[in-house]
Amino acid sequence: MVTAPLIRTLHMGKRYKLASGDLPALIDVNLQIDEQEFIAIMGPSGSGKSTFMNLLGCLDVPSEGEYLLKGIPVSSMSVNERAGLRNALIGFVFQGYNLLPRLSAVDNVTLPLVYAGIGSRERERRARELLVQVGLENYMDFLPAQLSGGQQQRVAIARALVNNAPLLLADEPTGNLDSRTSEEILAIFERLNREKRLTIVLVTHEPDIAAHARRLIRFHDGRIVEDGPAAGVRALRRAVS
């Protein structure tokens, strides 16, 4: 192996200590995710999807096993080191957008660059460039409250991309959007995956959305119960053969 895969988990697990005893939220996850993959994560609530995403996003550390991000073992890192890792390698897109209400679209996008220590002029240049890429060239200085749900999510995507992170984690990014807007957002994801070689891990409840991915991982009771090509890919293969 010349270069480490983007993500590698070795018997990764997470237990939450509760008063009533240990709650295993994630059990023995072994997988590898390479660059430019587009993965959909599915599963019922409480199946461990969110725990898995939190671990991938370095927001939490596994209680068992190991998680290697670009070959770096995350569980042995300090809080500050993980913050730096999130800043440099990971972009987050949330269901609720999580934009700061008092900041304009541009200022929201620049936020990760503030913590990367980049000067304000360069920050603004990059943010404007990305907002153009997600089709918001006319809404740069709008406040989140003045934007529609779809527009807000695009601002959030621009924010996730502004640091040129190789990994984008999207937790039900279309959960609050209507189907047409959802398609638009997914079109952006697909384009980024294709053109920018971005690795995307996307949690969703909807099979339609999952069909855009190329790989599907299904969780149940904290374990991976399915890991294979997504429905769209299967349909494509069927059509070809």
Added chain:
Amino acid sequence: MIYSELLHESWRAMRVNRMRTVLTMLGMIIGVGAVVAMLAVGNGARQSVNAVISSMGSNMLIVISGARTSGGLRFATGSTPTLHLSDADAIRGLPGVSTVSPGSGGGAQIVYATNNWSTVVLGTNPDYLKIRDWSLLAGNGFSSNDMRTAARVAIIGQTVALNLFGDANPVGRTIRISNSPYTVIGLLSAKGQSFGGQDQDDTVLVPISTAQRKLFGTQLADTVRYIMVQADGPELLTPVQEEVDALLRQRHHIGDKQDPDFDIRNLTELANAAASTTRIMSLLLGLIASISLIVGGIGIMNIMLVSVTERTREVGLRMAVGARPKDVLEQFLTEAILVSIGGCAIGLVLGVVSTLIVNQLFAMHSVVTTGSVVIAFAVSVAVGVFFGFYPARKASMLQPIEALRYQ
């Protein structure tokens, strides 16, 4: 995070909640305003006490004729003239003594034209004005010739001049003191109230020889009521006092264990006591005022805690995109310090304005010193850090996952 970034962020947060920011500042505004005004007023009070003290004369001892004991009865201090002019001359020869002025006087009726006025006539020598640091507004002091010949000349105080002459220049006029004519040769400048509240300008000075021989005609020719002694410097006051005591005991044939027939009073001691009283008073005022600073600080802490709770999701998001706990801590701390410094700045203005108002209302000369401004500023920064730290630390210890989920 870079400091300009922190300031910018904090400014933005403060501007969003303008009303709340102003209300939070109010505690600091009142606190700093009170501290600055109180220190200024305390300072002004001390200065006016100092002015009164220096009007009495500096580095001064007063030797007063002592209490006489007659058949077991003890008479009041000064009731018996035991001091003599020769005592004054002897004291003048002591080391460390710069000026000596004997005094002897009493009440007398003064008449000029149709006006008359009852006042204290004091027989003294030319050094009296020097010791009392008293200048003449017009005319001259006593000459040595006046002293030697017991001339009928007088120097009058402002109050006497006003009552006898009105606005007219009294120098050169002739007044009658106890029915004898005296030429007014000088007019004293105004000195105001004494420490005990007496009008120091209500006085007439004549040469001591005149007072003794012509005006009051004391039974014992050259006795004086008191002798003012000025030392060369404040540090010499105590040694001079001891020397004078020893000298007068020797001259009056009084043993070390006996009660002396004179009394030495150190006015500077009295003055220092008064000065330290005002200092304690102003310190106390400042202390009470600084309690309001602490209350203001608690107000800041309170609002910062609310703000942290309100912005939990924001903190979560900032952490998700790469903010370290230290960055979050700094951000909230900066905000607390900015609120506190802002309040301090407005409070300073308020303090200065209220000092000016107090000056106007009570005719004081309170001055806001640079020291109190610096102290107020330093304290408010400290208050911001102290009371901002707990909320900021609370924010920095949030877990990003939980913070992001917070509704």
